[in-house]
Amino acid sequence: MNWLRLDGFDVGDPREIRDEDGRLLEIQVDCVPNKLDVDLCCLARKLVKNGTRIVKYRDLRLDAAPTILHVTRQQYQCKSCDSTLYQVVPHVDGRHFVTERLRDAVVISSIKRTFADIEHVYGVDEKMARILFRAHADRELLNYRYKAPRVLGIDENALLGAQRAVICDVENGFLLDMHPGCTQSDVRRGLDRMDDWGNVEVWCQDMAGHYKGLAKDLFPKAAIVVDKFHLLKMANHWWSKVRITETPKLPLEVRKGTPGMVRLFDKHWETMTRRQQDRVAEVLEHSPRMKKAWTVKESFYYFYDAPTREDAESAYKDWVQFAKADQHEVWKPLMLTVARWRKEIFNYFDHPYTSGMVERMNRSIGDINRAGNGMDFQTLRAKAILRYSHLIPDWRFNMHFMEAPEPNGWLDGLLDDDAHQEEDTFDERYMIGSGFDPSILAADLEAGSFDAPSIGFAG
Numbered sequence: 001m002n003w004l005r006l007d008g009f010d011v012g013d014p015r016e017i018r019d020e021d022g023r024l025l026e027i028q029v030d031c032v033p034n035k036l037d038v039d040l041c042c043l044a045r046k047l048v049k050n051g052t053r054i055v056k057y058r059d060l061r062l063d064a065a066p067t068i069l070h071v072t073r074q075q076y077q078c079k080s081c082d083s084t085l086y087q088v089v090p091h092v093d094g095r096h097f098v099t100e101r102l103r104d105a106v107v108i109s110s111i112k113r114t115f116a117d118i119e120h121v122y123g124v125d126e127k128m129a130r131i132l133f134r135a136h137a138d139r140e141l142l143n144y145r146y147k148a149p150r151v152l153g154i155d156e157n158a159l160l161g162a163q164r165a166v167i168c169d170v171e172n173g174f175l176l177d178m179h180p181g182c183t184q185s186d187v188r189r190g191l192d193r194m195d196d197w198g199n200v201e202v203w204c205q206d207m208a209g210h211y212k213g214l215a216k217d218l219f220p221k222a223a224i225v226v227d228k229f230h231l232l233k234m235a236n237h238w239w240s241k242v243r244i245t246e247t248p249k250l251p252l253e254v255r256k257g258t259p260g261m262v263r264l265f266d267k268h269w270e271t272m273t274r275r276q277q278d279r280v281a282e283v284l285e286h287s288p289r290m291k292k293a294w295t296v297k298e299s300f301y302y303f304y305d306a307p308t309r310e311d312a313e314s315a316y317k318d319w320v321q322f323a324k325a326d327q328h329e330v331w332k333p334l335m336l337t338v339a340r341w342r343k344e345i346f347n348y349f350d351h352p353y354t355s356g357m358v359e360r361m362n363r364s365i366g367d368i369n370r371a372g373n374g375m376d377f378q379t380l381r382a383k384a385i386l387r388y389s390h391l392i393p394d395w396r397f398n399m400h401f402m403e404a405p406e407p408n409g410w411l412d413g414l415l416d417d418d419a420h421q422e423e424d425t426f427d428e429r430y431m432i433g434s435g436f437d438p439s440i441l442a443a444d445l446e447a448g449s450f451d452a453p454s455i456g457f458a459g
């Protein structure tokens, strides 16, 4: 073994390259592969030596400066097929001009560190680190799979510049996968990664018609539940409309205080502090219309607190009567939504999932967006899955039989059994993931320990 600890090479002494001021710029090492391996070009190969070329490969650094291997590579010409061939260089990644050991080190560190850190540690520039990571991740996650959760949540979110469908395990609060798009075919394609579809008993979604169609089509036995969170958001929306039209009519003294109260107005009475309640109540006292709208919104929240489906049915009926009394035009759109999604909305009372989880997820995704602004989607997805999801490699035994030729008389006996039935078996490697808590990703992004944004790197 030579001093570089790369067998298969004859290795020269290291050369230090310095600038005028004597600063070390890089270390060069001359290497010559000591085997004359060449790929096969044709069956009548006739090789003639055709000069050598020096190819540079970056290696792990020996010192503070980057180390570059200058490999002398033999070239050949094949007299039969006229192709040019090159001597095989061991231990290198020929596509990226790095040694395999440097590539592997960069890739493993990239999962745990930011790409900027990699530059400091390995002297590989950030762009190269990203390229090596993506090549590795694409290979590693090509067969990424996860088990179907019992309660599957699907939601679309604006994430890194486009609408993405996010799949989660609602019961455990885990994010399982993110799809680059959110159309029905994007989701259908993405769900191919999921095993054991029969596990899905509850499918939680917002009020997107195409997801409902998908659920009915792919998971006919699952109960579809519309997310409480999305409906409460809607109730807030219609209440806000009244608030916005009524605010200018408030006495100046009261109006002055309202701009700082926008967030407060979106809260549920019960989650507010006593002081906050007093502030809201004070504003509402000046506008009967606002007061009524607020109360209708609040009683819609209470409808969702109903302990059983029967209670919910009657609570909803009461709510409609109350809202209709003198604000029918304000609340009609919400009533129509409930009518259109009645079955899925009331399914919630049999399968009370979502809300907290989806709400938290939405907040985390908001944080991910803010902190990951400019990061490309595929790198974010790959890095998040590789870093946080417990990935367990699994091998699946695949067997493909070529169809046996029909016995047709004269061939019988000429062909042996092996030729009759050609068999091709191989093991396919899978990565089975468990998903991860999106708030950890959001926190790492926020802290800058996940990654810095990359501008102009296609996603």
Ligand SMILES: [Zn+2]
Binding pocket: 041, 042, 043, 044, 045, 046, 078, 079, 080, 081, 082, 083
């Ligand atoms: Zn040839």
